[in-house]
Amino acid sequence: MEIKHGIAVSHGVAICPALVLDAEDVRVPRRPVAAKDLPHQRERLSEALDTALAELTELHDQVAADLGPEPAKIFDFHQGMLRDESLIQRMVKFIEEESVTAEFAVASVMRELARTFLQQPSTIFKERVSDVYDLERRVLHHLIGEARAELDHLDHDVVVVAHDLTPSQTAALDRSKIKGMVTDAGGRTSHTAIVARALGIPAIVGLEDATTKVSAGDLLIVDGQRGVLIVNPDEQYLSDYRSHEQRYQEFESTLAQLVELPSQTTDGVDIDLFANIEFPDEIQPALAKGAMGIGLYRTEFLYLSTETEPDEEQHYQAYRDTVREMDGRHLTIRTLDLGADKYTQKRAETPEPNPFLGCRSIRFCLQNLSMFKTQLRAILRASAEGPLQMMFPLITNTLELRQARMILNDVMEDLDEQGIAFDPDLRVGIMIETPSAALIARAFAQEVDFLSIGTNDLVQYTLAVDRGNERVASLYAPGHPAVTQLIRGVIRAAGRRDVEVTCCGEMAGELEYVMLLIGMGLRRLSMTPQTLPEIKKLIRSVSIAHCERVAKRVATYDSERQVLNYLREEARKIMPEAFDNRLTV
Numbered sequence: 324m325e326i327k328h329g330i331a332v333s334h335g336v337a338i339c340p341a342l343v344l345d346a347e348d349v350r351v352p353r354r355p356v357a358a359k360d361l362p363h364q365r366e367r368l369s370e371a372l373d374t375a376l377a378e379l380t381e382l383h384d385q386v387a388a389d390l391g392p393e394p395a396k397i398f399d400f401h402q403g404m405l406r407d408e409s410l411i412q413r414m415v416k417f418i419e420e421e422s423v424t425a426e427f428a429v430a431s432v433m434r435e436l437a438r439t440f441l442q443q444p445s446t447i448f449k450e451r452v453s454d455v456y457d458l459e460r461r462v463l464h465h466l467i468g469e470a471r472a473e474l475d476h477l478d479h480d481v482v483v484v485a486h487d488l489t490p491s492q493t494a495a496l497d498r499s500k501i502k503g504m505v506t507d508a509g510g511r512t513s514h515t516a517i518v519a520r521a522l523g524i525p526a527i528v529g530l531e532d533a534t535t536k537v538s539a540g541d542l543l544i545v546d547g548q549r550g551v552l553i554v555n556p557d558e559q560y561l562s563d564y565r566s567h568e569q570r571y572q573e574f575e576s577t578l579a580q581l582v583e584l585p586s587q588t589t590d591g592v593d594i595d596l597f598a599n600i601e602f603p604d605e606i607q608p609a610l611a612k613g614a615m616g617i618g619l620y621r622t623e624f625l626y627l628s629t630e631t632e633p634d635e636e637q638h639y640q641a642y643r644d645t646v647r648e649m650d651g652r653h654l655t656i657r658t659l660d661l662g663a664d665k666y667t668q669k670r671a672e673t674p675e676p677n678p679f680l681g682c683r684s685i686r687f688c689l690q691n692l693s694m695f696k697t698q699l700r701a702i703l704r705a706s707a708e709g710p711l712q713m714m715f716p717l718i719t720n721t722l723e724l725r726q727a728r729m730i731l732n733d734v735m736e737d738l739d740e741q742g743i744a745f746d747p748d749l750r751v752g753i754m755i756e757t758p759s760a761a762l763i764a765r766a767f768a769q770e771v772d773f774l775s776i777g778t779n780d781l782v783q784y785t786l787a788v789d790r791g792n793e794r795v796a797s798l799y800a801p802g803h804p805a806v807t808q809l810i811r812g813v814i815r816a817a818g819r820r821d822v823e824v825t826c827c828g829e830m831a832g833e834l835e836y837v838m839l840l841i842g843m844g845l846r847r848l849s850m851t852p853q854t855l856p857e858i859k860k861l862i863r864s865v866s867i868a869h870c871e872r873v874a875k876r877v878a879t880y881d882s883e884r885q886v887l888n889y890l891r892e893e894a895r896k897i898m899p900e901a902f903d904n905r906l907t908v
Contacts, residue, residue: 401458420825487508626889838870
């Protein structure tokens with residue numbers, strides 16, 4: 324038995340044998356071609372590229388029909404490469420100058436491109452290497468008939484294990500048989516993560532060496548809640564997880580009965596519950612879980628799911644469709660939070676050595692005004708379709724806020740002059756994600772309509788801990804006294820100005836911290852949709868007075884361990900069944 328930890332990107336538990344996808348390169352021998360046969364090789368190349376493009380277009384349409392338009396955009400890169408005249412001409416030139424077969428030219432050019440990507444400092448290029456190899460194999464298949472994995476006719480349930488699942492591999496999966504996904508590479512926005520969330524199956528990425536540790540047929544437990552992979556578990560683990568599965572299903576069925584009931588404490592105080600989403604197709608599942616609306620709508624998907632910069636109309640259509648789908652419900656759109664390991668690193672001439680502290684989020688937007696104004700115009704236009712509010716991320720000082728608002732006002736004036744409808748009273752807020760912002764929340768509260776506490780980054784920046792780094796993961800502690808004091812200060816500052824404040828980080832969706840947050844004065848929580856039902860159950864089981872006693876007690880502790888142990892015990896008293904369904908590995 325072996326236990327490995329990775330990045331949890333889609334919740335749930337799967338217990339199934341492994342299907343390990345072959346990651347071996349196709350070996351193409353160099354075979355000289357006579358001059359009179361070179362035109363035939365060029366013709367073969369053209370036919371293979373055309374066939375591969377048609378095949379990818381069909382896969383794109385299939386995924387769009389099954390999972391929606393956003394997951395289908397993962398094929399844009401592949402289709403773009405097959406239409407890239409410069410790349411095609413490199414292959415043609417290789418055939419002519421080297422007098423070789425079409426398949427050898429394809430393999431040589433594509434592998435050279437992959438090596439070039441690997442040598443780039445930006446992670447964006449490195450993440451595309453698997454796409455390049457996947458496209459190479461697809462074209463070679465049409466040239467030499469190299470067999471691709473038969474994933475579409477599985478006869479039993481499996482967990483797919485791969486170095487990095489490619490779009491064409493995920494599209495070919497027999498989704499009725501795939502119960503989990505595990506990859507060596509990838510992050511929270513990788514193809515695997517996108518598809519797994521859309522399918523509603525557990526997935527873990529970033530395991531580094533799962534393909535070398537797992538053999539075909541090995542029994543796996545995939546814990547998508549905590550990012551734990553157990554290879555060939557012993558009987559005790561199997562028994563524990565199977566019992567866990569059964570208990571969790573029973574627990575889920577009881578929680579489902581709460582969806583239509585109000586999120587209200589035992590003494591009659593309403594606690595508004597909202598959902599955080601990354602993609603438009605998550606809206607209906609979130610509402611089905613009982614969300615009153617969307618408290619955090621991340622808009623980066625428009626950039627991260629395609630190779631081209633979206634124009635104003637693409638922005639507008641996405642936001643307009645969302646507003647219409649919300650049908651008058653609460654909707655908070657966050658402006659672009661690009662940066663760190665995302666889009667800005669790809670565009671930078673010299674990638675930043677420490678992007679999390681560099682030109683990201685609102686900083687990037689303020690330095691790229693054309694892009695920023697494009698999004699602001701689209702959001703404002705969408706505001707004419709129904710209620711929405713907008714917030715700026717990672718604001719650290721009042722100057723940034725005033726600059727952003729000035730740009731927003733300029734865009735409003737432009738739209739007004741053009742006779743384009745928008746909501747002139749659009750509510751504008753900011754995210755509190757750094758200690759500096761938390762400490763001057765009182766100043767911000769005088770200039771915005773609402774505040775939203777982003778605890779994920781607030782914890783990371785307060786404690787100087789990379790939350791994605793397993794080596795320091797134990798130091799990432801939302802209950803650290805420094806963090807709770809900052810949150811308490813933000814809530815008080817907002818209260819003095821009668822400004823609405825919401826918590827929209829993972830902390831809001833964790834049972835241990837809900838009573839603390841309510842006790843400190845929060846009445847609005849926004850979280851991952853999957854956690855909504857159990858948070859509502861807890862809220863309906865406690866009073867404000869109880870929560871205030873909890874918050875007062877926490878203020879006396881000086882270590883995160885004391886805080887977490889106390890909060891966990893308090894939550895367990897209220898909802899023991901939730902903690903009985905948790906496993907420790």
